[in-house]
Amino acid sequence: MMSKHLSNISVVLFALLSGIIFGLGLILAGMANPAKVLAFLDLTGLWDPSLALVMGGAICIGLVAFTLAKKRTSSFLGLKMHLPTSRIIDKRLVLGGLVFGIGWGLSGICPAPAFVLLGTGSIKGIVFVIFMLIGMEVFERIESYQKQLKK
């Protein structure tokens, strides 16, 4: 019992630690500044290529970690590995990506930096997060409504 309890605590602690490091990375990289994100997306204007290097830096480390992760059957904390297995490229994937890109291009905010902005106390960040959460609830309702229709 005790060890199960301890492992639950470590699962939460590692999630917290990962979230903090992720957030610090976003701030350092400039991703938490929507104006900089938009300057990166403005290819034909005065282009700031910085954010390409953010993805580059993250993927360099990520490649090593995920190569290792794919070989494992359980995590270092003894948890099941939850790696996606789907290889289907469908309408949902492409349409979801395109529409997300439009929202990202209009605001300069994607989900992770939105929470960092919330933490800076920015009212605009708070508004974005609230409506993003409403959007996620809308998605869940549409999904369950469609499932019921199919029955």
Added chain:
Amino acid sequence: MLIDWNNFTPWTALAGGALIGVASALFVLFNGRIAGICGIVGGLFRPQKDDVYWRLAFIAGLIVAPLVWQLFGTLPTIEIHASYSVLAITGLVVGISTRYGSGCTSGHGVCGISRLSPRSFIATLAFMFAGFLTVYIVRHVLGA
């Protein structure tokens, strides 16, 4: 193509990216999960048992990151030019579309590409393309 050399920050971008990579690495190796923010948050809406605290902890980590940063220094400039109504609409759009497309910049763009997932390559191309096109239209066609 004109590069904005004055605002180009290659070293902090690379270092920040590396930190994001380290966070994703820790998360997948210790928690066995993909550090995809919309997936982590989205999983809270119809939660399964024992599946809530780690999600909340990761999100709490993102929220306290600026406070942790301020223990060591001042936050860099943050500018949000979008109006409240644009933020509300785009927030809604981002919430629905990232769940519909099973991922965002972190899940597909960082973790998915690191996993060499074909799905994530396509999704990343899609949102990058739409992002570039949207900014092009807003700034250079509509002239906003």
